[in-house]
Amino acid sequence: MLEVRNLAYEVVENGEKITIVKDINFSVEDGEMLVITGPNGGGKTTVAKLLMGVLSATGGKLLLDGVDIAPMAIDERAKAGIGYAFQQPPIFKGMTIRRLLNLAAGEELSEDICCELLSSVGMCAREYLDREVDATLSGGERKRVEIATVLAKQHKLCIFDEPEAGIDLWSFSMLVKEFEKIHKEKKETLVLISHQEKIIRMADRILVIKDGTVDRCGAAGEILPLLFGGEDSCACINRKGGNGYGVGCDNK
Amino acid sequence: MELDAITNKVLDAIDTNGFKQQGAYNLRYNGAALCHGDSENIRIRRKEDKQGIDVYISSKAQGEQVHIPVVISQSGMMDVVYNDFYIEESADVVIVAGCGIHNSGCNETRHDGIHAFHVGKNAKVVYEEKHYGEGEGTGENILNPVTQIYMEEGSMFTLDTVQIRGVDSTKRITDVDMGPESRLFVMEKLMTHDKQTAVSNMEVRMNGEGSSAQIISRSVAKGTSSQTFHPSAVGNALCKAHVQCDAIIMDHAHVCAIPEIDAHDVDAQIVHEAAIGRINNEQLLKLRSFGMKEEEAEAVIIDNFLQ
Numbered sequence: 163m164l165e166v167r168n169l170a171y172e173v174v175e176n177g178e179k180i181t182i183v184k185d186i187n188f189s190v191e192d193g194e195m196l197v198i199t200g201p202n203g204g205g206k207t208t209v210a211k212l213l214m215g216v217l218s219a220t221g222g223k224l225l226l227d228g229v230d231i232a233p234m235a236i237d238e239r240a241k242a243g244i245g246y247a248f249q250q251p252p253i254f255k256g257m258t259i260r261r262l263l264n265l266a267a268g269e270e271l272s273e274d275i276c277c278e279l280l281s282s283v284g285m286c287a288r289e290y291l292d293r294e295v296d297a298t299l300s301g302g303e304r305k306r307v308e309i310a311t312v313l314a315k316q317h318k319l320c321i322f323d324e325p326e327a328g329i330d331l332w333s334f335s336m337l338v339k340e341f342e343k344i345h346k347e348k349k350e351t352l353v354l355i356s357h358q359e360k361i362i363r364m365a366d367r368i369l370v371i372k373d374g375t376v377d378r379c380g381a382a383g384e385i386l387p388l389l390f391g392g393e394d395s396c397a398c399i400n401r402k403g404g405n406g407y408g409v410g411c412d413n414k
Numbered sequence: 415m416e417l418d419a420i421t422n423k424v425l426d427a428i429d430t431n432g433f434k435q436q437g438a439y440n441l442r443y444n445g446a447a448l449c450h451g452d453s454e455n456i457r458i459r460r461k462e463d464k465q466g467i468d469v470y471i472s473s474k475a476q477g478e479q480v481h482i483p484v485v486i487s488q489s490g491m492m493d494v495v496y497n498d499f500y501i502e503e504s505a506d507v508v509i510v511a512g513c514g515i516h517n518s519g520c521n522e523t524r525h526d527g528i529h530a531f532h533v534g535k536n537a538k539v540v541y542e543e544k545h546y547g548e549g550e551g552t553g554e555n556i557l558n559p560v561t562q563i564y565m566e567e568g569s570m571f572t573l574d575t576v577q578i579r580g581v582d583s584t585k586r587i588t589d590v591d592m593g594p595e596s597r598l599f600v601m602e603k604l605m606t607h608d609k610q611t612a613v614s615n616m617e618v619r620m621n622g623e624g625s626s627a628q629i630i631s632r633s634v635a636k637g638t639s640s641q642t643f644h645p646s647a648v649g650n651a652l653c654k655a656h657v658q659c660d661a662i663i664m665d666h667a668h669v670c671a672i673p674e675i676d677a678h679d680v681d682a683q684i685v686h687e688a689a690i691g692r693i694n695n696e697q698l699l700k701l702r703s704f705g706m707k708e709e710e711a712e713a714v715i716i717d718n719f720l721q
Contacts (some may be wrong), residue, residue: 265706
């Protein structure tokens with residue numbers, strides 16, 4: 163179980179303290195899928211980076227199965243069972259896709275397993291295995307390889323930052339199926355940052371982040387109508403408080 | 415012939431194909447030929463007028479290898495060797511060279527290998543050259559290779575050079591003359607550390623119509639080491655070339671890349687690109703998200719960059 167308590171992140175620029183996110187509270191049960199959504203620039207990716215340790219929180223607690231992982235470095239969090247797919251994956255000159263998958267898995271994978279991983283993200287596998295993870299891959303291809311690196315290993319918690327970004331419709335459908343499969347098996351807890359309705363509708367719980375803080379948080383059944391049905395979705399996201407989904411919401 | 419442990423260790427480092435006293439081979443050890451063998455299609459002859467060998471590769475050599483490593487374990491040795499390769503029409507051969515110095519003394523040890531390749535019509539040559547230095551001594555290890563390549567019509571030459579560690583100073587000179595429809599691939603990989611210096615000057619002259627060249631240099635500079643690359647692609651006819659220099663710079667190192675393109679024909683298409691930068695923080699974070707410590711991630715990035 164992941165519990166996030168009063169998570170905050172501040173930076174100092176020109177001697178002035180700037181709050182990027184604050185008072186972030188939520189929890190995700192084992193095997194659940196949480197989708198974090200909200201307007202651009204609201205702080206979703208910052209929250210994801212704070213969960214993985216790409217950024218270090220300046221306040222709050224992050225409990226993974228009761229252990230505070232906030233003081234841990236990114237590699238220690240990986241060892242604690244967190245997998246992370248970056249929104250903008252880096253390129254690695256000289257490194258083949260096969261090698262990157264092996265590094266992600268922490269072991270030498272067979273060619274068949276590498277192919278399965280790439281197929282699951284919509285890539286015609288074998289022809290890609292010995293390609294370099296460099297600028298010759300398109301943004302969408304790099305993104306799909308990035309997702310495959312997280313799928314290469316069993317994690318307690320997988321975080322995907324906008325997995326749909328830059329991916330074509332066909333690959334997106336494959337990806338959705340893969341998330342559905344993981345979700346159905348309940349072996350891994352999923353946290354996805356997404357704007358895609360199809361992904362948001364798969365969630366057990368939805369967290370809406372706006373202006374660096376929680377705007378809405380709750381079970382999908384409660385949040386979905388506010389986002390997509392009935393009332394105007396923008397108005398719902400903008401409205402704070404009410405219905406028990408205000409700042410600092412917790413799903414307990 | 416039984417080789418000692420140091421020689422075997424150095425050979426393992428410079429000949430990753432595995433040096434064997436079989437087929438065509440010549441092992442130069444401390445300035446003299448220690449052992450050599452011919453194959454049916456490849457003959458190796460000692461030069462009469464100076465140090466070095468002539469290697470004759472017949473058209474019948476198809477997919478054969480010839481190994482000509484150099485090992486120096488005598489501190490203070492200054493070794494200059496001239497090797498000439500005559501590759502007949504349509505031959506297909508892999509030439510594995512390389513030099514390793516084990517310097518356990520305080521004297522400068524140096525090897526200058528001057529290699530000339532006469533590549534016949536439609537012949538295919540892969541030339542692998544690894545340079546390496548080791549030893550507990552304080553003497554410098556210096557390697558100055560000169561590579562001259564003369565390519566006839568339709569021939570193909572792959573030059574794969576690697577200098578990974580232990581070479582305090584190197585000055586490389588590579589000169590290539592290309593005939594019609596010939597193809598050249600150059601992959602130069604280099605890592606320097608501490609106070610090491612490396613200079614690589616290359617001139618590829620595409621003289622024949624339809625010739626093409628791809629020149630790629632990848633390097634990592636650590637410590638206070640210094641590297642200078644100056645590859646030049648000269649188009650004297652309808653030709654295509656791509657020159658690329660990529661370097662990772664670390665610590666207080668210095669890297670200078672000067673890719674030069676020089677066209678003397680309106681149908682010459684020559685492109686160059688050069689990039690020098692530190693290890694990207696995103697790359698480190700990605701590998702650390704697999705559970706690696708920062709130093710491990712850095713080593714993986716460098717290792718793969720130089721692959």
